[in-house]
Amino acid sequence: MTAPLTPPPPPHEPSPHAAWPPSSGGYAGTAAPHDVAYGQDGPGMKTELREAAVITAAVALAGLLLGLLWVWLAPKVPLVGELTDGNWVVYFKDTEGEQAIGVDGTFTLLALACGALSAVAVFLRRRRGGVPLVIALGLGGLLGSLLAWRLGVWLGPDSDVIAHAQAAGKGVTFSAPLKLGAKGALLAWSFAAVLVHLGLMALFGPRDPDPYQMDVGVPKDGYGAPMA
Numbered sequence: 001m002t003a004p005l006t007p008p009p010p011p012h013e014p015s016p017h018a019a020w021p022p023s024s025g026g027y028a029g030t031a032a033p034h035d036v037a038y039g040q041d042g043p044g045m046k047t048e049l050r051e052a053a054v055i056t057a058a059v060a061l062a063g064l065l066l067g068l069l070w071v072w073l074a075p076k077v078p079l080v081g082e083l084t085d086g087n088w089v090v091y092f093k094d095t096e097g098e099q100a101i102g103v104d105g106t107f108t109l110l111a112l113a114c115g116a117l118s119a120v121a122v123f124l125r126r127r128r129g130g131v132p133l134v135i136a137l138g139l140g141g142l143l144g145s146l147l148a149w150r151l152g153v154w155l156g157p158d159s160d161v162i163a164h165a166q167a168a169g170k171g172v173t174f175s176a177p178l179k180l181g182a183k184g185a186l187l188a189w190s191f192a193a194v195l196v197h198l199g200l201m202a203l204f205g206p207r208d209p210d211p212y213q214m215d216v217g218v219p220k221d222g223y224g225a226p227m228a
Helices: 033-038 045-061 063-073 099-126 131-155 161-168 183-204
Strands: 078-084 087-092 173-175
Touching: 045 063, 045 099, 045 131, 063 099, 063 131, 078 161, 087 161, 099 131, 099 183, 131 183, 161 173
Parallel strands: none
Antiparallel strands: 078 087, 078 173
16 A cells, blocks of 8 residues: 655645745845835935035035125115325215015025025925035025125125225215124025925925835735745
C-alpha cells in the first residue's frame, strides 16, 4: 500500500522559507513621484544647502527693486534753509507734517509686499519646505532690506543738507535725504517671507502618506500580507 500524496500548497500561501517582506510587488517596490526625484528623505543636505544659497542670493538681489521703489514712492520731506549770523540753519518747512513717518511706512509696506511675493515664488518653484529654505528666505529678506536701504539713501536727495541748502538758496524749499528712522522695518521682508511660506506649506504643501491607506486595493494572502 502506498502513502497518499500530499497536495502542494495553494499558490496564494507564502512558502515558510520565503523572505518577508516580498521583494517585488506594488506595495513594497512602488515609490511616490517625489521620491523618484529626491528620495524618500528629501533631496539630501548638500542639495538643500545649495538651493538655500541660491535662494538667499536671489532674494537679496531683489532688494535692488525695493530700493528703487522706495526712492520713487516715498513722500518728500520739505526742508528750508536760512542764513543766520553768517551760518546756515536748516528747518522743517512743515513742522507738523507726517512725511517722515510716511517714508518709514512706505519702506515697510514695500518690504512686506516683497516678502510675500518672494515666498510665493519660492513655493511655486520648490513645492516643499525645510529648515534651510526657511532660513534662506529670512536671511535673503534681511540682506535685501539692507541693500534697498543703502541704495535708497544713495539715490535719494543729497545727504549734506547744509550744502543742499546753500545750493538751493535762502528760503528755498528742498527735499530732505531719505532716512529710515524705524530700523525695525528692515525685518519686515524676512517676517513676511517666512510667515507666508509657512502658511503656503500648511495649506498646499505635500502631505505624508497615510500608512493605513497605502495598501488599499492591494491583493492580500490568507495572512493579510500583500501578495507578491
